[in-house]
Amino acid sequence: MAERTAPALRSFDRLYVGGRWAEPATGERIEVVSPATEEAIASTPAASNADVDAAVAAARAAFDDGPWPRMSPAERAAALRRVGAELDARAAEIAPAFSAEIGAPLAAATAFHQLPETMWNAAADVLERFPFEEERQTADGPMRAIHEPVGVVGTITPWNAPVPNASIKAAPALAAGCTVVLKPAPEGPVTALMFAEAVEAAGLPEGVVSVLPAGREVGEHLVTHPGVDKIAFTGSTAAGRRIMSLCGERIARVTLELGGKSAGIVADDIALDGFLGDLVFAGIGHSGQVCAALTRILVPRRRHDEIVAAIAEIMAGIKVGDPSDPDTVLGPLAAERQRDRVESYVRLGVEEGATLAYGGGRPEGLDRGWYVEPTLFSDVENSMRIAQEEIFGPVLCVIPYDTTEDAIAIANDSIFGLSGAVYADDLELAERIARGVRTGQMCINGWGMCVVEPFGGFKQSGLGREGGAEGLAAYLEIKLIEGLPAR
Structure with a gap:
């Protein structure tokens, strides 16, 4: 049998922090090893707690003072569609990289990477028809229920599908008007940073998105960061319990998509x-x-x-x-x-x-x-x-x-x-x-x-839903305003 050699992947030297490619705070790197041959095939920076701090600061500033949450739904929807189009344009490069990095057969990898554009377009569709302001009649008179973005969102995603996993969380969070710090798993950093390239090309405002491949300790720093309003996690039930406990200590919002049998x-x-x-x-x-x-x-x-x-x-x-x-x-x-x-x-x-x-x-x-x-x-x-x-x-x-x-x-x-x-x-x-x-x-x-419709689990398979109107609502708070006349 001929000796098998893994295809080389493109390495990265920078992290995507607040919409810019930035030098990492440390020299630590992630070595990507081929699951098929056990050879080193690429490397990327490993994000540190300091990189998380910088990304959260950028996301906080973009949410508190920037244009993103203040754009109209139509403007944000157009930006989401641009991200989907950029991911689709890069699918022919991302799919073989995912195959090499994670070990999925090329046909399956290609099919996986037809999904992200659908996810982003579906989030845009929901955004365009979502009732962000509702008038409600009560015995005490008219009231208005206002749906507002929860704030800065930290996402933690597993290695089995880095780009679809990032998309199913980032798309509805951004649709809601949130800013996002993504922490993908260290097993799939190359495709995660390719995702960042697509986001950059889509032209989102500064500070709105960061992508920081890193391990568990850095993920925990993101979960406990006081500048993060919500955590959205996909992974094992054991890790989900830990994240829910940490979020509970500061009453941070949390969505969990966990294990199954x-x-x-x-x-x-x-x-x-x-x-x-x-x-x-x-x-x-x-x-x-x-x-x-x-x-x-x-x-x-x-x-x-x-x-x-x-x-x-x-x-x-x-x-x-x-x-x-x-x-x-x-x-x-x-x-x-x-x-x-x-x-x-x-x-x-x-x-x-x-x-x-x-x-x-x-x-x-x-x-x-x-x-x-x-x-x-x-x-x-x-x-x-x-x-x-x-x-x-x-x-x-x-x-x-x-x-x-x-x-x-x-x-x-x-x-x-x-x-x-x-x-x-x-x-x-x-x-x-x-x-x-x-x-x-x-x-x-x-x-x-x-x-494109609500996905999530009962029992210890998770908390909350991703996809559809319910997935968008998971990134919103509700404010009730009383005393205004009916319209």
Whole structure:
């Protein structure tokens, strides 16, 4: 086999602070390592607490005294559309960089980077029709409810999709009239700074946006910064608990999009050939590194063995390998620690008594890179840790059920409630199941993540929503004015 070499990426020497490219406060750098080959392929500055202080000061000045929150909705909407257009124009450069940096197959990376323009345009659409001022009639006379931007927003986003993750937070925050300091994860700094280039090209006012790739400690400094009015976080539930606690100490506003262990429920009446491929890729696409992935597969007990065999056959046909190869379906995990975490859960599943029906190892011939085979456990009990804890890897658990009520109860027996799906020919049955599962999103006979309508979780999957009018409202405060005459 020919030696694989990771493509080199463009390195950066500056951070994007308050709408300007600035020298970092320290010489510390982030080395980007290819998940496919374990080679160093780029580097960027690592932001420090001092860089956060500078960015927050710029954002504070831009919010308190600058034009952005005082622009009309139409003016801000036009600026959002420019950001979306700039991201779309750069998608052909950003997608392969994301593939090299995070390990997503090139086809998947290309699809991911068709989303940001949609997100920015959708936020602009919501902005243009949002009722920022409402007159309300009460027994005490007319009153006006005024929706005002919350202020300076700090965002903390994970590595699994740096540009879409930045967009789903920054677009509604900016639509509301807020200013934003983005702290992307250190595993995806190159594409995060490419996002900053698009924002710069869109011509937003000074101070409105900063992009500071950095680690956990710098993120905590942003969360606790007295100049930040709201934190918007995507990541693990454990980290979300910590952030919510810190925000609670100073009553800072917070939105949390956290973990999941979502269920794909197969009804007894549906033929396998119509949906199973969709169900499998809803669980292991992007190597399972998706918060809303369907990783618990609930199946009628009498069909358990049939469905397990069919899923194993699909997995056997999946090409795992070099993400730059157009035939690759699954790439590596994004980080060595993530590969180690997934492998530890595979061992745990065997120890718990589940049957390892497919995969579980490292693919043959891939001696370098953080690869894991697509993995299938059967005969899983929902109480097992592999069925209760978010693995964030290409691991599916097949869990048998006896009745529809049993399936709903199993799906709900989780600390999470982010997503889910039901596959059934009987749409009345499908709707009954969808309504019965306590989760933020349920899909019928398909799966996806809607990026333009409210997305978020029940229970420990999060707090608040992103997308749609609800996503914009999450960045607004309400002021009631009394004593003015009716108009």
